[in-house]
Every structure is written in structure tokens, then in C-alpha cells.
Amino acid sequence: MGSCRKCCQTPAYNIEVTMVEFIPLAFHLFEAGEADEWLTRLSNIGDDEPCVLLERDCTRLPAGGCRYYQLRPMICRLFGFSAAIMRNGLLSPVLCRLAKRSLLFGDNDQPISHTETTLPVLADYARKIFSLDPYLSGRQYPINIALKKALEYVGFKLYLCKISEALQDSTSFSSEHQCP
Numbered sequence: 001m002g003s004c005r006k007c008c009q010t011p012a013y014n015i016e017v018t019m020v021e022f023i024p025l026a027f028h029l030f031e032a033g034e035a036d037e038w039l040t041r042l043s044n045i046g047d048d049e050p051c052v053l054l055e056r057d058c059t060r061l062p063a064g065g066c067r068y069y070q071l072r073p074m075i076c077r078l079f080g081f082s083a084a085i086m087r088n089g090l091l092s093p094v095l096c097r098l099a100k101r102s103l104l105f106g107d108n109d110q111p112i113s114h115t116e117t118t119l120p121v122l123a124d125y126a127r128k129i130f131s132l133d134p135y136l137s138g139r140q141y142p143i144n145i146a147l148k149k150a151l152e153y154v155g156f157k158l159y160l161c162k163i164s165e166a167l168q169d170s171t172s173f174s175s176e177h178q179c180p
């Protein structure tokens with residue numbers, strides 16, 4: 001089954017991620033000078049629109065898709081390639097209806113075997129993310145809101161860094177120019 005990107009096209013509130021998962025992309029956008037543009041876009045987007053990073057213009061990306069694929073959050077990396085722990089303790093593949101059908105029945109609707117236990121377990125990766133930063137990973141948000149919050153957080157941190165540098169510069173300047 002090819003990459004249909006139906007999950008990326010779903011309303012953004014169906015995809016929940018934590019802020020910490022977008023911190024690398026937020027830094028990248030600030031470095032590239034694109035943060036303001038994305039913040040404006042995110043401020044004007046409706047709740048039921050898909051992920052803002054989805055590029056549907058096939059002239060920009062040959063097959064359409066994620067504009068920042070290398071920096072996408074965890075669920076986008078694991079969806080379709082991982083398992084969730086069910087109430088009975090067994091693992092169940094994390095798949096959409098279309099992928100489940102393709103995996104379970106193959107292209108000819110013939111049952112094919114699959115080994116659930118070799119799949120990465122979502123909860124294990126969620127724990128790893130939590131250990132990176134409990135504050136930034138303590139809550140999940142719809143994907144567009146998580147990206148906006150990550151941009152605001154990184155912007156605020158960068159602003160504080162600039163103030164701190166400016167204060168240090170002025171302190172060293174005044175100490176160098178102190179009257180004897």
C-alpha cells in the first residue's frame with residue numbers, strides 16, 4: 001500500500017502531539033527566518049483544517065506531503081509502524097482502517113501474517129519524549145496548536161537570550177568605562 005497521506009488530510013484536531021516534538025522544527029524556522037510567517041498562518045487557520053505542514057501543491061513537492069518531513073513529530077513517524085497496548089495487555093497495530101485492511105488481507109484480500117510483537121510500542125516512545133522535558137511534553141494538543149505553541153515558546157526563549165546578551169554587553173561596557 002502506497003503513502004496515501006489520508007491521515008495528514010484529516011482535521012488537525014484528530015492528530016495530537018506535544019510541544020516538545022515540535023521544538024526542533026520551531027528552532028529551524030527561526031533560524032530560517034520563517035517563524036513569523038508560520039505564526040501568522042497558524043493564527044489564521046481553522047480548527048477543522050488539516051495540518052498546516054501538509055503541502056497539497058504538487059508543483060512544490062512532487063507527490064505532495066509533509067513540508068518538514070525530517071522534523072515531523074513522533075506520531076507521524078510511528079503511525080502505521082507501531083503498536084498500542086490494549087486493556088488486556090496485548091498489542092494492537094496502530095493503523096487506520098485502510099492500512100489495516102491492506103496489511104491484514106494483502107492486495108488480493110488473502111490473509112497475510114504479521115508479527116505485532118516486533119512493532120515499536122507507542123507508549124515506550126511517549127515515555128522517552130516525556131523524559132526529554134516533562135513540562136513541554138506533559139500535555140498533547142491538536143497538531144497545529146502544538147506547532148504554534150512550540151514557535152511561541154522558542155521565540156520567547158530566543159528573546160530572553162537576546163536580552164541577557166544585551167545586559168551582559170552593557171555591563172561589560174559600563175565596567176570598562178567606569179570612572180576611576
Ligand code: SF4
Nearest residue numbers: 008051053054066076
Ligand atoms: S507534520 Fe507532516 S507527516 Fe505529520 S500530519 Fe503534518 S504533514 Fe502529515
